[in-house]
Amino acid sequence: MKKYLIKKILSNNVVLVEKNKKNYVLVGKGIGFGKKKGDFLEDPKEIEEKFISLEGLSDFEYEHFLETTDPKIIEICNKIFEMASSELKENLNPKIHAGLIDHVNLAIKRLKEGIEIVNPFLFETKLLYPVEFELAEKAVSILKENLEITIPEAEIGFLALHLYGGRGNNDKEDALKHSKMMNRILGHVGKKLEIDMDKYPFDCQRLIMHLRGVINRVEKNQSLERSFVSKLKDEFSYEFKIAYDISKIMEKALKIRVPESEMGYIALHLHRLNSYKH
Incomplete structure (x- = not known):
């Protein structure tokens, strides 16, 4: 039977093992009680399911992680x-364990010190990643419930990005990049159409979902029918x-090329938003 070597007792319920x-962190009720450094823990199934990976941390980083x-x-x-694994019916990638814990630890510390948490991309994150946002x-x-502390909605957006990064081969940094890009796009659309985008969350969501589709098609080298593009250029010239402009924002942020046919479909969504002013 495999065994874990205890390297450090963090609490009665949390131990660092090898x-x-x-290196892993094991979590379980009373798992560290009466134990000391150098002892061994056997490897029953209930412990195996409670491990937290320290994957990706260097020796210095994991020492700092444990100390702070x-x-x-x-x-x-x-x-x-x-909770997330149960809701998704899939295991989160262990690569996010240390990062999420470190983020939560720092966020709680800041809140207790009275430091405001600000998230300028909350709206876009909620629309881009609704499943992960609900989990967050x-x-x-x-x-x-466990800390008896007030946590602002801004923090939900950050947690959603971490949870998204733990699914399959997703990348949290890519998710944040997309949220920033969508924030810039919606700001540009609101300015050009002279409307408050917050008043039209459903249409914003439809536009963002369409832009996600654009990204997916471009990355897969798929293209839409372009025979109607010239007509749209004349009929919806301002929206086009x-x-x-939106296509150029996407190209700069994602290093992709957006074909003219995609601009036509984007213009249709913009025309719907623009029609609300009339």
Whole structure:
């Protein structure tokens, strides 16, 4: 039977262990009680399912991680991992364990110090990643319940990006890049059409979902029918110019080329938004 070597007792419920020359954090009720450094833990299934990976951390980083992280935060984040995996019916990639715990630990520390958490891309994140945003809302409920602290909605957006990054081969940094890009696009559309985009969340969502489709098609070298583009250029000339601007924002942010046919479909969405002024 495989065994874990205890390297450090973090609390009665959280221990740092080593197995096969890799470091893990194990979470379980009373798992560290009465134990000490150098002891071994056997490898029953219930422990195996409670591990938190420290993958991606160098020796210095993981030492700093352990010294600055509240063990209670590790326990609570473990509940979040289990909740998310259960809701999604899939296991989150262990690569996000340390990053999410470190983020939550720092966020809670800042809130207790009275430092405001600001998220300028909250609206776009909510529209781009609705499944992960809903999970993040549940994660915040878990944090509130266990820590008895008020957590702003801004934090939900950051947690959603972390959870998105833990699914399959997704990348949190790509998700943040997309949210920033959408923020710029919606700001540009609102300015050019002279409308308050916050008043039209449904149409904003439709536009963002369409732009996600544009990205997917471009990345797969798929193209839409372009026979009607010249007609749209004449009929919706102003919206088409804005669609052209949007395509350039996307090209610069994502290093892709957006074909003219896609601009036509974007112009149609913009025309719907523009019609609300009349």
